[in-house]
Amino acid sequence: xxxxxxxxxxxxxxxxxxxxxxxxxxxxxxxxxxxxxxxxxxxxxxxxxxxxxxxxxxxxxxxxxxxxxxxxxxxxxxxxxxxxxxxxxxxxxxxxxxxxxxxxxxxxxxxxxxxxxxxxxxxxxxxxxxxxxxxxxxxxxxxxxxxxxxxxxxxxxxxxxxxxxxxxxxxxxxxxxxxxxxxxxxxxxxxxxxxxxxxxxxxxxxxxxxxxxxxxxxxxxxxxxxxxxxxxxxxxxxxxxxxxxxxxxxxxxxxxxxxxxxxxxxxxxxxxxxxxxxxxxxxxxxxxxxxxxxxxxxxxxxxxxxxxxxxxxxxxxxxxxxxxxxxxxxxxxxxxxxxxxxxxxxxxxxxxxxxxxxx
Amino acid sequence: xxxxxxxxxxxxxxxxxxxxxxxxxxxxxxxxxxxxxxxxxxxxxxxxxxxxxxxxxxxxxxxxxxxxxxxxxxxxxxxxxxxxxxxxxxxxxxxxxxxxxxxxxxxxxxxxxxxxxxxxxxxxxxxxxxxxxxxxxxxxxxxxxxxxxxxxxxxxxxxxxxx
Numbered sequence: 001x002x003x004x005x006x007x008x009x010x011x012x013x014x015x016x017x018x019x020x021x022x023x024x025x026x027x028x029x030x031x032x033x034x035x036x037x038x039x040x041x042x043x044x045x046x047x048x049x050x051x052x053x054x055x056x057x058x059x060x061x062x063x064x065x066x067x068x069x070x071x072x073x074x075x076x077x078x079x080x081x082x083x084x085x086x087x088x089x090x091x092x093x094x095x096x097x098x099x100x101x102x103x104x105x106x107x108x109x110x111x112x113x114x115x116x117x118x119x120x121x122x123x124x125x126x127x128x129x130x131x132x133x134x135x136x137x138x139x140x141x142x143x144x145x146x147x148x149x150x151x152x153x154x155x156x157x158x159x160x161x162x163x164x165x166x167x168x169x170x171x172x173x174x175x176x177x178x179x180x181x182x183x184x185x186x187x188x189x190x191x192x193x194x195x196x197x198x199x200x201x202x203x204x205x206x207x208x209x210x211x212x213x214x215x216x217x218x219x220x221x222x223x224x225x226x227x228x229x230x231x232x233x234x235x236x237x238x239x240x241x242x243x244x245x246x247x248x249x250x251x252x253x254x255x256x257x258x259x260x261x262x263x264x265x266x267x268x269x270x271x272x273x274x275x276x277x278x279x280x281x282x283x284x285x286x287x288x289x290x291x292x293x294x295x296x297x298x299x300x301x302x303x304x305x306x307x308x309x310x311x312x313x314x315x316x317x318x319x320x321x322x323x324x325x326x327x328x329x330x331x332x333x334x335x336x337x338x339x340x341x342x343x344x345x346x347x348x349x350x351x352x353x354x355x356x357x358x359x
Numbered sequence: 360x361x362x363x364x365x366x367x368x369x370x371x372x373x374x375x376x377x378x379x380x381x382x383x384x385x386x387x388x389x390x391x392x393x394x395x396x397x398x399x400x401x402x403x404x405x406x407x408x409x410x411x412x413x414x415x416x417x418x419x420x421x422x423x424x425x426x427x428x429x430x431x432x433x434x435x436x437x438x439x440x441x442x443x444x445x446x447x448x449x450x451x452x453x454x455x456x457x458x459x460x461x462x463x464x465x466x467x468x469x470x471x472x473x474x475x476x477x478x479x480x481x482x483x484x485x486x487x488x489x490x491x492x493x494x495x496x497x498x499x500x501x502x503x504x505x506x507x508x509x510x511x512x513x514x515x516x517x518x519x520x521x522x
Contacts, residue, residue, distance in 0.1 A: 008520035015515065098522045147522075269370070269385040276384045319520060342385075 001317065005348045007336040008319040010147060012211040012292070016248070017259035020210065023251040024244045036243050038235040040068025040219070044250045048219065051253050056179070056189040058202070060221040067231050068249075070241045072177045072205040072218035074234070077103050079201045079220055080141075082229035083171050084109040088138035093124050095295075095326035095333075097147045097175070109138070113328035118297065121286055122151030122329075126160045133164065139171035142190070145178035148326045148335035149295040150271075150288020155188040162193050171226070172200040177218070178291040180209035180260060183268045187290070191221075198223055201230070208291075209260050210252040215245040267292050270338045270345055277349040278336075282356055292339040295323065299332045301359055309334055315358065316351035360405070363388065367396055368405070375409040412507050416500070423497060424453070424469045425476045427484065428462035430492040439463060442489055451479050462494065473497060 015021075039045060045062035052058050060066050069075040076099065084090065084107040092100045094113045101111040114132050116122045124142065144153040165172055174190040191200040205218030218241075220230055252260075271288060278285040278296045285296035298308040305322040312318050312334075323330030338345060363386065370382055379397070383390040400406045415422055433439050439457050443464060447455045454467040466484075470476035477495065485493050501509050 004519070006519050009517055010521045011517065013517075265366075265369075272387055273381065273385045321520065321522075325522075 001313075004313070004317045004319055005340070005344050005351065006319040007338070007340065007348055008321050009337050009339065010293075011213040011339065012208065012263065013339050013341065014211040014263055016211050016215070017252075017256045019255055019259075020212065020248045020251045024248040027247040028244055032243060032247060034243065036068075036240045036246060038231060038240055039063075039066065040241055041243070041246045041250065044068060044246050044253075047250060047253045052189075052221070056187065056192065058189045058192050058197075058221075060202075061224075064224045065221055065227050067220045067227060067234055068241045068246060069205075069218045069220055069234060070238050071207065071216040072175060072203050073099065074238060074241075075203040075205070075218045075220040075230075076100065076173070076175060077106075078230040078233040078237075079173050079203060079222075079226075080104055080109070080139075081107045081233050082226060083139055083173075083201075085138070087136065089134060089136040091129075091132055091137055091140045091170075092327070093140070093142045093146075094328045095122070095146070095148050095323060095330035096141070096143055098325060098327075100141050100143075100175075101327065104141075110136075112137070114140070115329045116146075116149070116151065117329055118286060118333075122146060122149035122295070123153055123157050124161050126164060129161055129164050133168045133170070137168060137170060139173055140165060141173045141175070143175040143177075144190075145182055145187070145288075145290020146293075147178065147291055148293050148321070148323065148330065148333075150286075150291045150293045152182060152184075152289040153188070153190075154185070155193065158188060158190055158193045158196070162196050165199070166195045170199065172196060173203065174200055175203045177203065177205050177208055179204060181264055181267060181292060182290045183264075183271065184289050201226055206249045206252055209264075210249075210256055211263065212245075212248065212252065215242075215248055217241055217245040217249040267339065270340075270342055273342060274336070274338045274345045274349070277345070278352075281349060281353040283352070292337055294336045294338055295333050296336065297333050301356065303359075305330070305332055305334050312352065312355050316355045318348050318351045318355070364396055364400060364405075367393065368400065371397070371406065371409075412505050414501070414504075414509050416509070422469050422471060423473050423476050424467060424501075425480075425498060426496040427466040427468055427480055428494040428496075429464040429466070429484070429490055430461075431463045432489045432491060433463075434489065442487070445487070446484065449479075449483065451476075462492075 045066050049060055049062035080103045086108040088109045089112045090104045090109045091112050091114045093116055104111040179187040191197045191202050201222040203220055207213040275285050275287055275294050283296040285294050288294055305324050309320050309322040320334040320336050323333030379390050379393045383393045451468050452466050453469055456465050458465050480495055
């Protein structure tokens, strides 16, 4: 299909900043093409450890509490496999990224959705969490800033659920890949909340903040015992993350701060433009405080989210993703990624307006 | 000048044709506030004017540009300022800067063709008092201007839908 405006892509529309590409190209020319240690390049881990301490106030030892992975996807997989015994229930805060549930199933566990609602700005409701925890619950998987809702959890939001996590002795797997894309205030790393560090596996990566999706570099940070268990799986299934990607990631930490900031600023401008536009044309949308997704409700149209997405694509050539794809709580919404140019966003809004008027 | 002003300047520098309405939405400011701030920036000459980055090679009008470097003897009390001001009045001089290094002033000059540029340098610039030496570099091809690259970048392939 030609002439489609796609708001369905969950990745930055920017190219990777050139200094990152250039340093990686140079390293290949210099013959840096071999395996690295299982944990990843020492310089990358050391730099990352300092970066996390300085930017987020969270401390992880670069030699015993950190593994560089092949994207956050791998980090998620090894984290889940490291902690899951057959029959364990793993709570997944939903709507969520699509691979959490299947990863739990593949690891022999049972995924249990934990519903986050628009009324709560798509944060975790402590009461709902308490109700859902059973004797079999082993862990809770969260992702804030959230794909697909753009919801965030502030420090006080996290504190409100920390006691429940601690009381039930749960492991917290916190996927924070959108941490840098936080538009109001600064991101709170879950592990910095009192009592959570020792039971949290923090996942993050370079894909979203530095427009490096294809480089496949993520990382897993956790207390030594949890980290060792994940490392064991990583060394058998992956050996190490690709070295050229690791070199690029190191350069990202060293010198791409301004590139990152200007991309984040551009996302913020687009968010303001697009969310105001959605509300104006009659698709109510809460203001997403992070990531690059708007998650408007389409209930007023009388269409299901799947019907809405299919007809919008066929009739006006705008691609969005039905919210129900992202699990419990996603129904009745569609995910629109605003990681496209402002021109395309305006075009999409015009077409969506025309679509709504035709209903 | 505060953070909001700087943000407006960045937005306008990238695209000065956006409406105040659109800028207001993007920046979460009221439209009147945006208009007031831009007006003040114009009045203070922080915003000098709204112009367009043109790829003249593509437009094909055959104009030639050159970078001219000058060694200049500075004047007592005035340094380089008076001679720079004098040079800057020429229509042909598009940019003029005081620089460090071997030369003192650097000009960007445009003309209808190479003869036009060289005549301007030899008849108007070089003979001027206090100019000791000139070096003329004809620009053969522009790759980047004011942050805009002039070469085609291939469309990268992205998945149409990804989770």
